[in-house]
Amino acid sequence: MSAISSHSLRALSLCGNKLQGNVPESMFNLVNLNVLCLSGNWSGPLDFSVFSKFRNLGSLSLSGFNSFLPCSETNAGHQFTYLMELKLFQVDLTNFSKISCEFPVLQTLELSENKLEGKVSQWIHDMHSLENLKLSHNQLSSVGQFPWYQLVYLDLSFNLLSDDSISFICNATSLEILNLSHNKFRGTIPRCLANSSDLKVLDLQMNKLHGTLPRTFPRNLISLNLNGNQLEGxxxxxxxxxxxxxxxxxxxxxxxxxxxxxxxxxxxLKILVLQSNKLYGPLVSLKTKDAFSHLLVFDISSNNFSGQLPKAYIKSFQAMKGVFGAEVQSSFAYFKTFSYNSISTINIRKDYEDSLYETIKGVRLDFEKIPTILAIIDVSGNKFEGEIPDVIGELHILKGLNLSHNRLVGHIPHSLGNLTNLESLDLSSNMLTGNIPTELTNLNFLEVLNLSQNQLVGPIPRGKQFDSFSNDSYERNMGLCGWPLSVECNNNVPLPQDPPSEAEDKFGFGWKPVAIGYAFGMVLGIGLGFCVFSIGKPQWLVIMFGGKRIKRRRRGNRRARTT
Structure with a gap:
C-alpha cells in the first residue's frame, strides 16, 4: 500500500480488503483522523499503543493482525483520550491485558472472534463509560458481577460461560439487546427481566436453563429466543x-x-417456532382479523398437535403470499442504531441463521444453501389428518414446506405447482394417494423432494428438477413407476410387482414357506383321499364325491328275494 499524505483527512476505511504487508508509517501522520478501519493479512506484530498518536481518533476498527504488543510494554499509561468505539476482531487476542490502555470515554468495545479465555477482565468492569460490549466467539468461562447500569448492548454468545445463574443482568437496567446464546448457563430465567422496560432483544438459546418461563416479559420485546434449553410448564x-x-x-x-x-x-409477528415441545390438541379457529398476517416462519413440528390441517391459518398467512411486497424482501434482521457525535453508527444485527438452524439446516429440510429471505411452514411430526388444503398453493414466496410424518390422506393438490419459489418439499410418511401432479415440474428451484412412504401410484413426472431426484424421494410407494425407479410403466400403469404382504410384514415370513406348506398339504390330501375311497369310509364323504350307496343296494336285494 502506497504512502498516505493528507493532513486534512478525517476518515479512512480500508476494511473489507485483502491487504498484506506492513501498515505504512505515513498513515500515522494523519493527525486529524477521526475514524480508522483496517483489515487484511498484516505481517508482524501490532504495536497497539501507536494508534494513540491519533489525538482526535474517535473510532478504531482493526482485524487481521497476527499478534499484539501490549500497552504495558510500549507506552503504558497513555490515553486514547477521545476514542469512543474500539473493534478488534480476528486479531488472535488471547489476553485482556494486551489492550488494557486507558479509554476514559469508550462507549463501544468489540473483541469478538478471538481467543480470550477465563473470566471477563476487571479492566472491563471498571470501564464506567461503556454502553456496548461484544465478546462473542471466544473461550470465556465466567462472567462475574456486572456493575454497568448504563449498559445498553451486551453480546457474550458462543463462549464457554457456565455460571450457575444469569442474575448478573439484573444490574444492567438499561439493556436493550442481550445475547447470551450458545453457552452453558444453568439455573432459571431471572424474574428481574420483567422490569427491564427497555429490553428489545433477548437471546438465551442453546444453554442449560431450566424451570418455568417467567409469568411476564418486557412489553417492548421485539425478539425472544429461548430455543434449546430445558424449560417446562x-x-x-x-x-x-x-x-x-x-x-x-x-x-x-x-x-x-x-x-x-x-x-x-x-x-x-414474523417468526414463530414452537418445534420439539410437548404441545398438543387441535389448532382452534382464529378470532382476530389479520391474525398472523405478517408471519413468514411457522414451525410447530415434532409436537402432539392433532385434528385437521388448519386451513384458516394458512389463509391468514398474507406475507407468504407476497401481499406486503417490499416488506417481504427485507431480511430477518433487527437493527438498533447508536450515534456518537456523528463519528460512527453501529448497526447491531440479529441474524436468524443461528436461531432457526434446526429448521433450516436440519435433516428435515436439508438446505445446503440457506436463502437470504425465508418463508417456511413446518408442521411435521404431529398427528394432523385429513387432506392437504388447496389454499397452500397461494403462498407464492414459500421456500420450504414440510408436512411429513402425519396422517394426511387424499391427493397431492395440483395447486402446489404454483409455489414457484419452493426449494424444499417433504410430504413423506403420510397416507397420500393418487398420482404425482405434473404441475410440480414447474418448481424450478426445488432442491429437496421427499414423497416416500405414501400410497402414490402412476408414472413419476419427467423434466426439469424431477430428473435430478433419486429413488429415495419415492421409496415405499408400490404403485409408482418410471424414472428413477427400476419399475417401467405400461400405458401409464405400473407393471405388476411383488410387494410384501401384510402377513409378511407382521409375522416375518414370505412366499417360500407358504409354497412349501401348500405342496406338503396337497400331497397329504391326495394320500388321505385314496385311503377314503379304498375302504369306503366315511360314507358321507364318499357319497359327496360320487361314491356308490353300497348298503342300500344290499337291502334292496333282500327284499327282492323275499318276494
Whole structure:
C-alpha cells in the first residue's frame, strides 16, 4: 500500500480488503483522523499503543493482525483520550491485558472472534463509560458481577460461560439487546427481566436453563429466543402484551400446553417456532382479523398437535403470499442504531441463521444453501389428518414446506405447482394417494423432494428438477413407476410387482414357506383321499364325491328275494 499524505483527512476505511504487508508509517501522520478501519493479512506484530498518536481518533476498527504488543510494554499509561468505539476482531487476542490502555470515554468495545479465555477482565468492569460490549466467539468461562447500569448492548454468545445463574443482568437496567446464546448457563430465567422496560432483544438459546418461563416479559420485546434449553410448564399469556414482538422462538424445550391462539393478537409477528415441545390438541379457529398476517416462519413440528390441517391459518398467512411486497424482501434482521457525535453508527444485527438452524439446516429440510429471505411452514411430526388444503398453493414466496410424518390422506393438490419459489418439499410418511401432479415440474428451484412412504401410484413426472431426484424421494410407494425407479410403466400403469404382504410384514415370513406348506398339504390330501375311497369310509364323504350307496343296494336285494 502506497504512502498516505493528507493532513486534512478525517476518515479512512480500508476494511473489507485483502491487504498484506506492513501498515505504512505515513498513515500515522494523519493527525486529524477521526475514524480508522483496517483489515487484511498484516505481517508482524501490532504495536497497539501507536494508534494513540491519533489525538482526535474517535473510532478504531482493526482485524487481521497476527499478534499484539501490549500497552504495558510500549507506552503504558497513555490515553486514547477521545476514542469512543474500539473493534478488534480476528486479531488472535488471547489476553485482556494486551489492550488494557486507558479509554476514559469508550462507549463501544468489540473483541469478538478471538481467543480470550477465563473470566471477563476487571479492566472491563471498571470501564464506567461503556454502553456496548461484544465478546462473542471466544473461550470465556465466567462472567462475574456486572456493575454497568448504563449498559445498553451486551453480546457474550458462543463462549464457554457456565455460571450457575444469569442474575448478573439484573444490574444492567438499561439493556436493550442481550445475547447470551450458545453457552452453558444453568439455573432459571431471572424474574428481574420483567422490569427491564427497555429490553428489545433477548437471546438465551442453546444453554442449560431450566424451570418455568417467567409469568411476564418486557412489553417492548421485539425478539425472544429461548430455543434449546430445558424449560417446562405453560406458555405465559403475558407474551400477548408484547405488541412489537416479531420473533418468538421457544423450540426444543419441554413446554406442555395447547397452541397459543392468543398470539394472533401480535400483528407484527414474523417468526414463530414452537418445534420439539410437548404441545398438543387441535389448532382452534382464529378470532382476530389479520391474525398472523405478517408471519413468514411457522414451525410447530415434532409436537402432539392433532385434528385437521388448519386451513384458516394458512389463509391468514398474507406475507407468504407476497401481499406486503417490499416488506417481504427485507431480511430477518433487527437493527438498533447508536450515534456518537456523528463519528460512527453501529448497526447491531440479529441474524436468524443461528436461531432457526434446526429448521433450516436440519435433516428435515436439508438446505445446503440457506436463502437470504425465508418463508417456511413446518408442521411435521404431529398427528394432523385429513387432506392437504388447496389454499397452500397461494403462498407464492414459500421456500420450504414440510408436512411429513402425519396422517394426511387424499391427493397431492395440483395447486402446489404454483409455489414457484419452493426449494424444499417433504410430504413423506403420510397416507397420500393418487398420482404425482405434473404441475410440480414447474418448481424450478426445488432442491429437496421427499414423497416416500405414501400410497402414490402412476408414472413419476419427467423434466426439469424431477430428473435430478433419486429413488429415495419415492421409496415405499408400490404403485409408482418410471424414472428413477427400476419399475417401467405400461400405458401409464405400473407393471405388476411383488410387494410384501401384510402377513409378511407382521409375522416375518414370505412366499417360500407358504409354497412349501401348500405342496406338503396337497400331497397329504391326495394320500388321505385314496385311503377314503379304498375302504369306503366315511360314507358321507364318499357319497359327496360320487361314491356308490353300497348298503342300500344290499337291502334292496333282500327284499327282492323275499318276494
Amino acid at each position: 405453560h406458555l405465559p399469556r403475558s407474551l400477548s402484551n408484547c405488541k412489537n414482538l416479531m420473533d418468538l422462538n421457544l423450540g426444543n424445550n419441554q413446554i406442555e400446553d395447547t397452541f397459543p391462539t392468543w398470539l394472533q393478537r401480535l400483528q407484527n
